[in-house]
Amino acid sequence: MPDSPRTAAPPADRPGLDAAALTAALTPGSGLWRAVEVVEAIGSTNAELVARAADGAAEGLVLVAEHQEAGRGRLDRTWVSPPRAGLTVSVLLRPDVPAARRAWLSLLTGVALAEAVGEVAGVRTSLKWPNDLLAADGRKLAGILAESSGNAVVVGVGLNVSTRTDELPDTGTSLEVVGQQPVDRTAVLLAFLRALEQRYARWSQVLGDPVSSGLAQDYLAWCSTVGAAVAVTMPDGSTLDGVAEAVDWDGRLVVRTDAGLLELASGDVRHVRGR
Numbered sequence: 001m002p003d004s005p006r007t008a009a010p011p012a013d014r015p016g017l018d019a020a021a022l023t024a025a026l027t028p029g030s031g032l033w034r035a036v037e038v039v040e041a042i043g044s045t046n047a048e049l050v051a052r053a054a055d056g057a058a059e060g061l062v063l064v065a066e067h068q069e070a071g072r073g074r075l076d077r078t079w080v081s082p083p084r085a086g087l088t089v090s091v092l093l094r095p096d097v098p099a100a101r102r103a104w105l106s107l108l109t110g111v112a113l114a115e116a117v118g119e120v121a122g123v124r125t126s127l128k129w130p131n132d133l134l135a136a137d138g139r140k141l142a143g144i145l146a147e148s149s150g151n152a153v154v155v156g157v158g159l160n161v162s163t164r165t166d167e168l169p170d171t172g173t174s175l176e177v178v179g180q181q182p183v184d185r186t187a188v189l190l191a192f193l194r195a196l197e198q199r200y201a202r203w204s205q206v207l208g209d210p211v212s213s214g215l216a217q218d219y220l221a222w223c224s225t226v227g228a229a230v231a232v233t234m235p236d237g238s239t240l241d242g243v244a245e246a247v248d249w250d251g252r253l254v255v256r257t258d259a260g261l262l263e264l265a266s267g268d269v270r271h272v273r274g275r
Helices: 019-026 045-054 099-121 175-179 185-205 215-222
Strands: 035-042 061-068 086-093 125-128 132-135 140-149 152-160 229-233 239-247 253-257 260-264 268-271
Touching: 019 035, 019 061, 019 185, 045 061, 045 086, 045 140, 045 152, 086 185, 099 125, 099 132, 099 140, 099 152, 099 175, 099 185, 099 215, 125 215, 185 215, 215 239, 229 253, 239 260
Parallel strands: 035 061
Antiparallel strands: 061 086, 086 152, 125 132, 132 140, 140 152, 229 239, 229 268, 239 253, 253 260
């Protein structure tokens, strides 16, 4: 999820989200979403839904926090956002697909988020494998974290919406900073969840096949990592340099290095300019 900005109290021009209105707008006609819950503050929306999944909660639950106090990103990084400045949302899914293809859920979520941001905010974005939404200048708008719990997968998104420059790290930005105009969080959230449902349904119907569902082609259209020179920090702390050539059938990044082709299931990717 996005790098940690400094926290601040929510100003008066940052209205809260209405759970009842969101549920009423989202659930009629939906084959996936059951309810939208909104809490003022929570440790981690992902951790809460992982616990509920373990207790047997059904697919289709959406949990949104106005302020997340112990948010986590990939590689156990912390994620903090000023209250009501962004969208911090987790969804509970139970995909009936082969386990190896579940890695595509983060990529699928990224495509849905990019589509929603473009539709509502008119902001041009790209996706950095595996879990970042970037503005055109390469700064981070959002991050995605998928966590498994038995046959369930909880996918969390943290998106900077109205976060100001003084509340952001140097590597981050927000929709309002980029677009220079107010952005309605409710509209972005609804557009994202609707796009996510449509893509998830198509992907699930073909047992997670990224090609026949159209996901692989659409992901590559949004992805700024494939074709780029990259430096990848591996989970053990080592670094490898190369050129990202593809995303494979199981959602792994294929990188050409001096030692040959490597298929990476995880790692912290940095795009290298000027090589």
